[in-house]
Amino acid sequence: MVESTLHERTGEEVTTVNATQGLAAPVAIDVPRSWKTPIVLGVLALIWLICFGIFGDARTVAFGWSDTSDAIVLPDFVVNSKTFCLTIGILMLAIAVVATWLASQRRKVPMWLIIPFGVLLVWSLVGWVGAGGRVPVEFLLTGALALSTPVVFGALSGVIGERVGVVNIAIEGQLLIGAFAAAVTGSITGSLTLGIIAAMIGGALVSLVLAAFSIVYLVDQVIVGVVLNALAIGITNFLYASVLNDNSAEYNFPGTLPFLPIPFLSDIPVIGGVLFNQRITTYAMFVLVPLVYVVLFKTKWGLRIRAVGEHPLAADTVGINVKRTRFWTVTVAGMIAGLGGGALTIGSVGAFVREMSAGQGYIALAAVILGRWNPWLAACAALLFGFSRNFRIWAGQAGSTIPSDLIAMTPYLVTLIAVAGLVGHARGPAAAGRPYIKQ
Amino acid sequence: MSNPENTGLLVPLDEEIPAPSRSNELMREILGGGVVRTLLALVVGFVVGAILIIATNEDVLASAGYFFSRPSDLLTAAWNAVSTGYGALFRGSIYDTTATTFAEGIRPLTETLRLASPLIAAGLGIALSFRVGLFNIGGGGQLLVGAAFAGFVSFQWHLPWGIHLIVAIIFGILGAALWGAIVGFLKARTGANEVIVTIMLNYIAVSLVSFLMRTPILQAPDASGNPKTPAPDATAQLPLLLGDGFALHLGFVLVVAATVLYWWLMERSTIGYRFRAVGLNANAAKTAGINVGRIYILAMAASAAFVGLAGVNQALGRNTGFTPTIDSGIGFDAITVALLGGSTAGGVFLAGLLFGAMKAGSPAMQVESISPEVLGVVQGVIVLFIAAPPLIRAIFRLPKPATNSLIKQWWRARFTRGQVKK
Numbered sequence: 131m132v133e134s135t136l137h138e139r140t141g142e143e144v145t146t147v148n149a150t151q152g153l154a155a156p157v158a159i160d161v162p163r164s165w166k167t168p169i170v171l172g173v174l175a176l177i178w179l180i181c182f183g184i185f186g187d188a189r190t191v192a193f194g195w196s197d198t199s200d201a202i203v204l205p206d207f208v209v210n211s212k213t214f215c216l217t218i219g220i221l222m223l224a225i226a227v228v229a230t231w232l233a234s235q236r237r238k239v240p241m242w243l244i245i246p247f248g249v250l251l252v253w254s255l256v257g258w259v260g261a262g263g264r265v266p267v268e269f270l271l272t273g274a275l276a277l278s279t280p281v282v283f284g285a286l287s288g289v290i291g292e293r294v295g296v297v298n299i300a301i302e303g304q305l306l307i308g309a310f311a312a313a314v315t316g317s318i319t320g321s322l323t324l325g326i327i328a329a330m331i332g333g334a335l336v337s338l339v340l341a342a343f344s345i346v347y348l349v350d351q352v353i354v355g356v357v358l359n360a361l362a363i364g365i366t367n368f369l370y371a372s373v374l375n376d377n378s379a380e381y382n383f384p385g386t387l388p389f390l391p392i393p394f395l396s397d398i399p400v401i402g403g404v405l406f407n408q409r410i411t412t413y414a415m416f417v418l419v420p421l422v423y424v425v426l427f428k429t430k431w432g433l434r435i436r437a438v439g440e441h442p443l444a445a446d447t448v449g450i451n452v453k454r455t456r457f458w459t460v461t462v463a464g465m466i467a468g469l470g471g472g473a474l475t476i477g478s479v480g481a482f483v484r485e486m487s488a489g490q491g492y493i494a495l496a497a498v499i500l501g502r503w504n505p506w507l508a509a510c511a512a513l514l515f516g517f518s519r520n521f522r523i524w525a526g527q528a529g530s531t532i533p534s535d536l537i538a539m540t541p542y543l544v545t546l547i548a549v550a551g552l553v554g555h556a557r558g559p560a561a562a563g564r565p566y567i568k569q
Numbered sequence: 570m571s572n573p574e575n576t577g578l579l580v581p582l583d584e585e586i587p588a589p590s591r592s593n594e595l596m597r598e599i600l601g602g603g604v605v606r607t608l609l610a611l612v613v614g615f616v617v618g619a620i621l622i623i624a625t626n627e628d629v630l631a632s633a634g635y636f637f638s639r640p641s642d643l644l645t646a647a648w649n650a651v652s653t654g655y656g657a658l659f660r661g662s663i664y665d666t667t668a669t670t671f672a673e674g675i676r677p678l679t680e681t682l683r684l685a686s687p688l689i690a691a692g693l694g695i696a697l698s699f700r701v702g703l704f705n706i707g708g709g710g711q712l713l714v715g716a717a718f719a720g721f722v723s724f725q726w727h728l729p730w731g732i733h734l735i736v737a738i739i740f741g742i743l744g745a746a747l748w749g750a751i752v753g754f755l756k757a758r759t760g761a762n763e764v765i766v767t768i769m770l771n772y773i774a775v776s777l778v779s780f781l782m783r784t785p786i787l788q789a790p791d792a793s794g795n796p797k798t799p800a801p802d803a804t805a806q807l808p809l810l811l812g813d814g815f816a817l818h819l820g821f822v823l824v825v826a827a828t829v830l831y832w833w834l835m836e837r838s839t840i841g842y843r844f845r846a847v848g849l850n851a852n853a854a855k856t857a858g859i860n861v862g863r864i865y866i867l868a869m870a871a872s873a874a875f876v877g878l879a880g881v882n883q884a885l886g887r888n889t890g891f892t893p894t895i896d897s898g899i900g901f902d903a904i905t906v907a908l909l910g911g912s913t914a915g916g917v918f919l920a921g922l923l924f925g926a927m928k929a930g931s932p933a934m935q936v937e938s939i940s941p942e943v944l945g946v947v948q949g950v951i952v953l954f955i956a957a958p959p960l961i962r963a964i965f966r967l968p969k970p971a972t973n974s975l976i977k978q979w980w981r982a983r984f985t986r987g988q989v990k991k
């Protein structure tokens with residue numbers, strides 16, 4: 131992939147290389163300008179500006195920050211929807227201009243520019259749909275967080291797996307088994323703590339099978355992943371139909387984890403309700419995303435994991451046991467995905483429902499690649515999916531004129547554009563998907 | 570992808586070992602070969618299924634309470650549960666032994682063929698993508714788009730008998746192929762990962778087709794806001810093959826033709842040769858002058874075209890309208906069918922038949938109050954073990970396959986044109 135490394139290398143990097151080689155003057159190397167990102171951003175900004183700004187809805191929209199029952203009540207932010215969308219559209223256009231300038235300087239458009247662009251894009255849409263009504267901001271964000279929790283856990287599992295060189299398509303299966311184990315164990319023992327532990331063990335078991343087949347028996351990782359998903363669906367469907375369905379009070383009535391408001395912090399308007407009045411699973415997510423980042427990129431263990439995923443032969447040469455590292459890392463990743471499964475049942479609705487993961491494992495997979503194998507960005511991508519799902523629910527209640535089918539389509543269309551236009555030739559860990567055979 | 574042995578990963582047989590006799594070698598080859606492995610994987614799958622049936626059967630659990638006083642009760646109950654379940658599966662999918670006439674008895678087999686048809690067609694599509702080194706998880710979306718195109722022609726246009734059906738079939742296949750070509754195009758032009766693109770296109774297809782099914786384009790007049798299409802015109806329905814008593818329709822014949830076409834395309838045609846070259850090593854293919862990007866687009870379009878035939882089969886093989894759930898998991902099952910069939914024409918056909926039989930037998934199992942969901946586990950276990958030849962060899966202590974295949978030599982000597990290198 132010589133071309134893509136050239137694309138991604140910035141001008142400065144090239145000069146540094148030359149300087150260290152002791153050349154008198156840095157030789158200008160013609161790195162091709164990549165216009166893809168500015169074009170995508172520019173086109174999106176224009177569409178948004180024209181559709182929602184210029185041809186926007188002239189009614190006012192009220193952004194509600196707090197309920198009357200909250201400790202601190204903030205007044206609603208009332209604004210003309212058209213003005214709001216025009217302002218946002220111009221801001222988006224400004225970002226696109228900055229991106230164009232960066233591209234003309236042969237520099238990469240950084241993530242800290244793309245993420246605000248996405249946030250603006252979403253709020254413009256919210257402001258347009260909510261015209262003539264009230265937008266419950268706290269409800270939108272809380273629901274988004276709740277809906278994205280399993281996906282974030284799945285995406286973390288995927289990031290860890292791919293960083294160590296194992297492509298984990300089986301996230302879907304891990305979520306499903308985790309959800310099942312949490313609900314059943316929680317019901318039988320009456321302890322939700324045991325339910326959480328069971329969810330993690332369930333996810334780890336799926337990972338163990340994945341690891342055994344792909345690392346020990348050298349079966350193609352993608353194939354094992356797909357088959358494990360089918361198997362997880364088969365097993366949970368069978369047990370649901372033959373055991374849970376007839377005795378749901380006994381085996382499938384776990385109850386849900388309680389909300390744990392953090393004193394004082396939970397009283398902060400908007401942020402308090404969203405971030406500090408959640409279930410233990412969501413708090414675990416807040417802890418795990420930075421933790422996985424730190425472990426992967428700041429510790430010796432993480433360095434070893436990434437070495438095994440990028441160049442197993444080199445890792446082996448310096449004495450790292452490649453197979454063992456992969457085996458245990460994938461197992462830990464499975465525990466995280468299993469916890470995400472637990473968030474689906476006891477962290478949300480309680481009872482287990484047939485095939486309740488409903489493709490969220492695959493969404494997590496998309497979040498991994500969209501987030502360029504980085505825990506923070508993958509979590510952001512997962513949040514985007516959660517937000518758009520909740521947005522659809524709210525837009526349906528708000529009586530939006532856009533057909534709900536088209537709203538449902540938006541996040542996937544955005545992902546498609548992002549994958550094709552912004553990520554493109556993103557390179558994951560070099561050895562992901564390849565078994566390592568010691569010579 | 571299907572056969573890790575061919576990738577040269579495993580250490581070849583030691584040259585120093587004296588050559589075994591010819592008959593021993595043949596025996597070794599049969600035992601180490603794919604057919605025996607497949608059969609053993611089937612055995613393992615059904616044994617696991619039997620264990621699940623026994624473990625959840627109420628009679629068995631009741632008799633397990635006094636196992637040590639009367640162990641025979643437990644064994645009888647277990648035997649009854651398994652034989653009832655698998656007996657029902659046989660009666661529901663192959664031959665109904667309780668039937669009075671032969672026509673009645675053979676009806677389950679025709680049901681198996683009918684239900685296997687879309688699985689085989691979609692399985693061929695996924696298999697094609699595997700051979701090109703792509704992974705098409707987008708079967709569900711492609712099937713739905715194919716069904717929507719075929720459905721549109723079947724109830725919006727009113728053409729003469731014969732022409733109508735042909736036009737509807739062609740539209741369905743082309744519609745799906747276009748949908749698949751998007752994936753190939755994005756991969757070729759932007760390097761987007763086809764796994765994500767196909768997953769996203771699945772969701773987009775469902776939303777888009779649901780939306781259209783709420784508009785006059787695809788909605789039935791009496792659907793009142795629900796996404797549902799009108800029934801296809803009688804001229805556009807796939808005609809029944811065996812008369813009114815049987816549901817088997819022309820779709821099966823189309824699928825047999827598609828299987829032959831797939832074989833010719835992949836094994837004999839120039840384009841198939843390029844597909845396989847890209848699948849084995851895209852860089853080498855590029856060096857050899859193959860336009861890899863174009864092959865990706867063509868391959869995804871071809872892959873989706875086969876899946877589209879499954880969609881046509883679903884949309885036109887009925888006399889009622891359909892909803893966005895017409896895929897009913899075929900898109901995903903097709904992946905396991907392709908894996909089980911080793912991505913070859915014959916293998917996919919047989920694998921599709923097996924899965925079709927399981928679908929056909931499910932209602933009969935339900936009647937005997939054995940959860941047919943157990944078949945999902947059986948399918949998963951079978952494919953898992955098929956995908957792991959070293960594991961199944963370790964369980965049954967089979968020999969490693971011979972590196973120089975006698976059967977292949979014999980076959981090639983008779984059925985290949987031109988010189989065969991020894």
